[in-house]
Amino acid sequence: TIFTLALFIPLVSITGAIFVKLNPVPRTPINWWVLGGGIAFSTFAISVGFFNIPYCQEIVFAVSLTTVCFLLYRMGMTKLLAYSAITLFLYRAIPGPGPGVSWWMIDVLKFDEAFQGTLSQTGAICGLAGLFIFRKYITEKPIAFTLIWLTIAGTIFSLPTIGMYYGIHTMLGLNAKTVAFVDTTIAAPLGQLSMVPMLALIARTCQTGHAGTTFALMASLMNLALSAGALGTRYLNHIWIVTRELKNTAGVTVTYADYGNVGILMIITTIIGLIIPLAAIYFFLRKSFTGE
Numbered sequence: 001t002i003f004t005l006a007l008f009i010p011l012v013s014i015t016g017a018i019f020v021k022l023n024p025v026p027r028t029p030i031n032w033w034v035l036g037g038g039i040a041f042s043t044f045a046i047s048v049g050f051f052n053i054p055y056c057q058e059i060v061f062a063v064s065l066t067t068v069c070f071l072l073y074r075m076g077m078t079k080l081l082a083y084s085a086i087t088l089f090l091y092r093a094i095p096g097p098g099p100g101v102s103w104w105m106i107d108v109l110k111f112d113e114a115f116q117g118t119l120s121q122t123g124a125i126c127g128l129a130g131l132f133i134f135r136k137y138i139t140e141k142p143i144a145f146t147l148i149w150l151t152i153a154g155t156i157f158s159l160p161t162i163g164m165y166y167g168i169h170t171m172l173g174l175n176a177k178t179v180a181f182v183d184t185t186i187a188a189p190l191g192q193l194s195m196v197p198m199l200a201l202i203a204r205t206c207q208t209g210h211a212g213t214t215f216a217l218m219a220s221l222m223n224l225a226l227s228a229g230a231l232g233t234r235y236l237n238h239i240w241i242v243t244r245e246l247k248n249t250a251g252v253t254v255t256y257a258d259y260g261n262v263g264i265l266m267i268i269t270t271i272i273g274l275i276i277p278l279a280a281i282y283f284f285l286r287k288s289f290t291g292e
Contacts, residue, residue, distance in 0.1 A: 028209040033074045034217070041067045061227050068220050075214055081201060083284040084143050085221060088198050090280040091147055092225035094273040095232030097265035100242030101161070104259045107244065109164065109176045119180060123188040130189020135196055143197040144285035150190050151277040157187035158270045165263045195222065233269075240265050 044063060048056045072085070105111040111119075138146055160183045163169060169179050198218065206214040240261035247253050 025209050025211070031074075031210075031213060034071050034213055037067055037071050057227075057231065061224065061231065064220075064227075065224050068217055068224060072214075072217050072221070075206075075210060075217065077206075077214070081206075084198060084201055085218065087143070087147065087277070087280040087284045088194065089221060089225045089228075091151065091194060091277040092222055093228035093232070094276060095229050095236055095269055097262065097269050098233050098237040098242065100237070100244075100259065100262050100265065103242070103244040103257075104165070104262045105180070107257060108259065109180075111177065111180070115177060119184050122181065123184050126185050126188035127192040131192040131196070134189065134193060138193055138196040139200040141197070142285070143201065144281050146197045147194065147277060147281055147285075150194055151274060151281075154187065154190050155270055155274045157183055157190070158266070158273070162263065162266045162270065165266065198222075236265060236268065240268075 041063065045060050048060055053059065072082075077085075102116070106116070160169075160179050164176055164179060169176055199215070202214055202218055203211065241258070242261050242265070243255050243258045245253060245257040246255040
């Protein structure tokens with residue numbers, strides 16, 4: 001049922017492509033570097049996964065990043081776009097605390113499946129609403145300015161969940177579900193808004209007739225940032241292990257729940273999520289923010 005409902009998403013895209021009137025652009029020949037590079041990389045990635053090569057995820061990520069960066073270079077991206085892409089890549093590559101937080105919410109805070117679904121849908125709806133409301137304001141500001149306040153806001157909005165782990169909501173007499181719902185509602189637009197300045201910059205700086213290719217390559221780069229974050233999450237969870245109770249078919253517990261590292265994981269990822277983006281902005285986008 002869920003996957004059937006998800007078919008509505010490409011339907012919206014197809015409808016937009018049919019009815020939206022686009023500005024005419026000159027036809028450009030096929031870029032064989034991009035087409036050939038995409039085919040070669042796809043063949044490589046499938047082969048690595050098929051033969052179950054050790055460290056296949058890391059290998060595919062490294063080759064993917066190299067391929068996309070090379071193709072962007074061949075497209076002739078500007079220096080400002082390159083610096084902006086690096087900064088936004090690092091902003092989106094921040095690791096998370098992992099699935100242990102969800103397990104802890106379900107088992108300790110008693111967030112059942114229905115409430116988890118409510119949080120997810122609330123986040124999606126508020127994210128789209130925030131994108132619609134703030135899109136014009138974001139596009140008129142430098143990328144550095146936008147990423148700075150998104151980084152700081154994201155750090156602040158992660159504090160309630162950390163506080164709930166240490167029982168602060170109980171001390172204040174607050175309901176855990178209420179805290180989670182309010183926090184999700186306020187923080188949801190942040191992830192969507194981070195892409196707006198980058199898309200606006202691409203639209204202004206990319207070569208005429210190559211907008212689609214540039215957008216596709218930048219989207220690939222941003223997806224690779226999420227993959228980098230997932231790898232970082234896995235490494236952190238190998239150091240600070242979180243386990244959930246598992247029982248065999250006979251009802252005997254084979255793995256006991258251990259959520260003792262959830263708090264430290266959330267604290268570490270929050271600190272990383274604050275320091276790395278601000279450092280990237282300082283080194284790569286400082287001039288655009290100060291107007292130099």
